[in-house]
Structures are given as structure tokens and as C-alpha cells.
Amino acid sequence: MTSPSPRSITGELAEYAASTRFASMPDAVRHEAVRAFTNWLGCALGGSREEAVTIAAATVADLGGAPQARLIGQQQRTDVASAAFVNCIASSVLAFDDAHLATVTHPSGPAGAALFAMSERHPVNGEDFLAAFALAIEIQCRMANVLLLPPARFNIGFYVTGLSGPIGVAAGLANLLRLDARRTGWAMGIGASQSSGFREPHGTMTAHFRPGHATRAGVWGALLAARGFTCSDHALEGEKGFVDVFSSGADLSRAVTGLGQDFELMRNCYKPYPCGIVIHPSIDACLDVATRLPAGVPVASVTLRVHPLTLNLTGERSPRDPLDAAISVFHCAAAALLRGRFGLAEMRQACIDDPAVAALRATIEAMPDPGLRRDEAILEVDLVDGTRLGSHTTVTRGSIERPMTDAELDAKFIEQAEIVLPSDRTARLLRLCRAVAELSDVGREIGAVLSTEMAPSR
């Protein structure tokens, strides 16, 4: 049943999605798409040996699935929907991926996983691939903006990537598959009909199932719509549609204003640290103080002041494993302060179980301060000798104002890829990612490097 609507954003987004091409993308957006894809593929490799991925891969293997696309970092191949699902869990599981800070959406996981899997089935050159990938991110972030940003009232309990992810993925795939605008709208509507997820499972494997589900939902939307499976032409804005049920008072124009000119992709940040993005300002402050900590003087107390959302989303006091350590501002701050660095090693079980880290974790006080921005944190460390050290993060590393440099992203890629690939293959893969726009067949050329001999499992 079609409903009258204030603005047919389904139709407007579908028209845009069906017609957008690499040629019309500004240079800065093209470059950012390459960075986002490189970051994504590195994360998918980095997470590929984690237990959540292993279980998901075994479940997929059990159901069969034609060998259309690879599980990244593994020898197994499966159907495109299942490959997207598993690869997105992999890119999410270390909480090292990316974040659209305005909405805390993690858009490149669902986008990258679906489009890369499809590129192995459906040959696509680098320019077309990047256009579809950037589009999938753009529409995810814009729909997240509609749901969350003023004047919308939104229940923060919903998992945003799970809501907007299927829509963006469906749009990106529809572009890649050259669906017409009407079927593109149906693809987005079928995707939106699977939009789901809430925050309660944070800290468990299901936290990473959710983006996996989002990308697969988008694949299903595109595949069904491509065959003429019908949906409402007003799935997003209709009276009982996506925006109506997941938000209230939303400004639908956020979905389409400046489309093609103003890119949310430029407001997407790559994580320098493998944990919840709202923890990052605290880590910066801890790393800063760590450089000034005198050797041998014990810490008496640690006080953090953070934006309230930090404690709301990442207030886990006593993490037991890497999954819930990634949502523990206490663990991350303690590890950063004590070790003076924050990388994958600080999220491993050994660090979580380290008695010195655990002792410091227990002494940290963290106070919500509504006067702070999300990317701000204030740290005070008192030592037993009476010394007080402090740090105030005003511009977080990896933020829009201080983005990860290309060199930093390269290093992050290499650190993760080398978990599963020998270093020469890692280097070749990184060169291919950096030059993805020039590839004639993304799935085949990148797949060829991925499929060669893997390093043994850790």
C-alpha cells in the first residue's frame, strides 16, 4: 500500500543510487573511498582468525552455498550472501574498523563485505567498485543521520549500523548490478525490512553478528529486487515505513540534501585503536600522560571525565575477554597508561588478564560530563608521591580534525594483514588496494593475492 509522504526519499535516493558513477565523484571523495576500502580489507584480514568468525564460517560451511566468493583470510569459499556475512563479522570483531562519529555508525564493514563478495561473482572494474562502495557508505550514513540527528528522537538502544546498513548495502549493490531506479528502491526497501539490532549484546559475539546480518540483508535486498521481487516505493518515508518505526520527528531532508555534493564519507573516521570509538579520546590522554610518568612511582588514583555516551556505550567495568574489553573504557585507559602504547596486543587476553592492568583498571574513576564533546576527554593521574599529571584531549587522533594519515593507515593495514599473510603478499595487497581505482577486475585481482598460501593460524 503506498502512502502519501512528505518527501519521497526512497525515490530520490534510488534515482541517485541508480545513476551515480565514479566520474561524478570529487577527487577527495575518490581518495577517501580508497582509504576506506584499504582500511576495511585490513580489518577483515585482522579479524579473520577470531573465534566469532570461525564459528560463523563453520555454520556457513554446514549450509553449503555455491563457491562464489571467498572468506577473507581463509581457504573456504561460499555464496556471496554468506561470504559478505562472515567477512563483515571479521572486519568488525576487533572493533578496529571505522566510525561515522555523528551517529556511531560503522559503515565500511557492511559496504566493503557485500561489495567485495559481489565483485568476486560479478566482475567489476575499480572505478565502478569504488563508486558503489562510496555510495553504500553514503546512504548508510545519511539514513543514520535521519534517524539520529535533531530534531529526531531516537532510542540509543538501537544498533545504528544494523538499521541503516542494509539500506546502504542494497543501494551500493543495486548500483554495481545496474538495477533501474525502481528496483533500486525495492532493494533498499527489502534491505530496510531486515533492519535490526540493539545494544544489549555488546561485548558478546552477537555484537559482531549484527553488522554481518546488516550486510547480508543488503545482499538479499539487491538479489531479490534484481529478479523483480516487489516492495513499496515508499519503504523509507511511508506512513508505516522505516523512518516512522525507528525514529520520531525525523527530518527526512537529511537523507537527500546535498546528495552528490556533500559526502558523509568525508566525515567517516578510521580507528587508530581497536576498541569503541568513544573510548579513543581517553586513550589519547592516557598515552600522553604515559610519556611523562616517572618510572617506579606507583599510581594512586586516576580520574577520567568523558562525554556521557562514552560510559553509556563502553562502561564495562570488568571485562573478561577481548570482546567486552573493546567496550571497556576502564580497560583501555589502564592498558594505555601502563604500557604507553595501544594496539592489538593491548586487547589480547594476556593484557586483560595482566594483574598490573587489572589493578590499575580497578582504580580508575570515570565521570560523565555533559559539557564535553564526544571527542574530548580530561584525565588526571595522581601518583603516590603527590605528583599530579594531566591531559586534556581536544582533538582525538583519527578524528575528522586529525585524520589518520595514509602512512598510518598503511601501518594499520600491514599489522593486521600480517596476522594471516606473509609480508611480501601483504605488501602486494596493499599496493593493489592503493591502486584499486585502476584495477580492471577487483574481485579477481585482489582475490588472487588473498587466495595464495596463508600463514598458519596463530
Add this chain to the structure above:
Amino acid sequence: MTSPSPRSITGELAEYAASTRFASMPDAVRHEAVRAFTNWLGCALGGSREEAVTIAAATVADLGGAPQARLIGQQQRTDVASAAFVNCIASSVLAFDDAHLATVTHPSGPAGAALFAMSERHPVNGEDFLAAFALAIEIQCRMANVLLLPPARFNIGFYVTGLSGPIGVAAGLANLLRLDARRTGWAMGIGASQSSGFREPHGTMTAHFRPGHATRAGVWGALLAARGFTCSDHALEGEKGFVDVFSSGADLSRAVTGLGQDFELMRNCYKPYPCGIVIHPSIDACLDVATRLPAGVPVASVTLRVHPLTLNLTGERSPRDPLDAAISVFHCAAAALLRGRFGLAEMRQACIDDPAVAALRATIEAMPDPGLRRDEAILEVDLVDGTRLGSHTTVTRGSIERPMTDAELDAKFIEQAEIVLPSDRTARLLRLCRAVAELSDVGREIGAVLSTEMAPSR
């Protein structure tokens, strides 16, 4: 992250789901489970040749999938998740299935599709099958009660079967697979993490995709949890959990009060007419008046008074095809009044396009009346000769007060099964359904009859 919760309904439901057995089910519930399964299988056969099913089946075929379970009414086999998905679309697509009237949930589709598919992979006797099937329905309906019934405030734009379906299905499968209580809770939580769907796509193929998604989501929940994929132990009631995001002010005790004694399955109704359940009281009134309509005297005007929800959910004024005719109280009333019967023929394109039906459809006025119950309708028909005929439905056919008899359900089964099976096979299949409790291997024995030669496509 675990959250303190007012009542751990995830845990209580999981304990119940893991331990429930056929032996503890009252006789009336056992009999009702047989009726619900029979009704479901008939609907799955009846809808199996519809276009939405054909497209879904082709999409599934394209992705491969090990031949673990059959597509009902077809020769194709695929993996259990995909088979459940397609078979649930089939049982939904004619809008002939069932309804838990208190919540307008359609529970037997997701339950039947998932459990029957799994029974082909995982041998199960009839008693164990029925216990799991009844459980899947029970938990779906109870979770729908939590979301919708007072004191809860719920956005009626959400598609209820899509929200509670994955949870019930996951619980039923967990029981069938003999998962322990903790993994049963995870299965339900992973299912709930895919809970989704809204009403805007009513009248399109996506309306039937939604229950298909719900059943597949439950299959995924159970399969992942069976392998140890973790979730929160408080996915349903946690602070940012399922109930929190989809409802507000909900009474969690509705999920568990009387569990094992008081069965929502007994409040589930089988549809006598293939259209939205809220239309049924109007059809009853039209069929009643039709018996008294004098031949040859044209109708001047028709006025219906119905519960407001009827127009809210099924107010489609100008249906173009069977999918939106099923949500058009105007079409259904016109067809029933003019033809004096209401079955599958009245929902076919020929009836929708019949000029006499279309003319009568256009003259019908329907008024929402908050003073009426959902299962009530008041009809007034004025003829051109001044005659006024009326009917007031107070007890709808197929309702809890006036349930479909076993004989009526048999006739409904036969009408639908014979769309794809020869009559002798239909009769054998019906006997097997009626005796499902005595079968030693449900999937094999019922599958054997389903797999034999099909009638040609219409």
C-alpha cells in the same frame, strides 16, 4: 555487557524452552498443535506456485545451498535456512494462514517452516516435532503480547511477526536440537537481533518476505548458538535489549506468567478466508447478506462499520493484484457480497479485474468505529428498490469463539494441496498430518509424500 533487569525473561524462557517436552503438553494443546501444523502445511502448498515464491526460490537456487530440505510444492532442495525462508513465504503469500488475534501475529508460518525444514535434516519423531512447533508458536505469541498489550505502548507500524518470530523460532529449534538453556537463550538473542519489519510494504511481495526473514533469522540464531556463538544472557529484557527498543512500558511478566499451563496457541486462529484477518468479520456479514439478496436488484450503496484497525491495516481502496487485494476490505467485501462465497477464487486476478466486483468495490463506504471489537462488523446494504439488508457480525467465523472445525480445516487443506498434488497424494498427506504425533521421522515420512510427482504448474 550484562545489565540488571527487572525480571530475567530471557533466562526463564530459555529454561522452559530447553526443558519442554510433548509429555507435559495438555491434550487440548497437542490437538491444537496438530491442527496448526496441518493448516500450515496446506498453506505452504497452496502458496507454492505464486510469483513471490518463484522469485525467492530462484534467488535461493542461485546461491547454492546444500540439498538439506525441500521447497514445498517444488522439486528443488536447498539448505535448511533457505528452505525455511522460501516455505514461509509460500505459507504466507495467500494471506490464508493463521492469526493470533490479540497481536495480529501470524505464528505458524515461521514456526512450521523452520521446524519442518530442520526435521528433514535432523530426524525427529512426531511428538518431539510437535512439542518444538507448539513452543515456537507459544514464545512468539508471548513476546508479541509483551510488546503490544497494556500497559505497553507500541508503534503499530512495526510488523509484529517479524519482531517476535525469530525469537520463537530460535526457541523451538533449540528445543528440537536439544541445546542447553544458556545456548537456547543465546539462540533467542541472536534471533531477536534480527527482529525487523514494518507495515509499509503491505500489499507487495515484501509483505511476505518479512515472515520468511523471521523464520530464517530463527534458524540462524539456533545454528550459531548450537556452535557456541555467544550473546547476552539478557537479550530480551536488558537495558538496551529487545523489549526496550521495540516497546515502552511493557509488562515483562506477560512473557512468563502461566508458562506451561496457559497456552497462547489456544488463542491462535486459522483463517477461513485468504485475506487479512481484520477483514473477516466484514466478509461474514457480506456472506450473510448475500444469501438474502434478491436476484436482479442492483445495489445502491453499501456501508460497513468496522474496528479502526481494519482500515488502518487493510484500507487499500484500489487493489491492483492479489497481494494488495488481501489488504483491501473493500475488495473482499465486494467479492463476498456479489459472489456469495469467499475462497481462493475471490482473490485471483480475474475477480479483482471483474467489472462488477470493481463497481461494487467503489461504492462501499467503510467507517471506523472505536466502539466495535476487532472481530465485529456491521453491514448495511441498500438496494435501488429501497430495500435495506443488514448484518451484524458478533462472532467471526474462525475466531476463538467459533473456531474452524477439523472438517473445515481438512477442506481448506485439500483445496490448497490440490493446487500442486494429485488428490490421492493430498489425502495421504492429510492423513499423515492428522497423525503427525505418531510418526517416527516427520521430515522423511511427510517428505516422501511431498517429493512424489507434482501436478504441473498452473
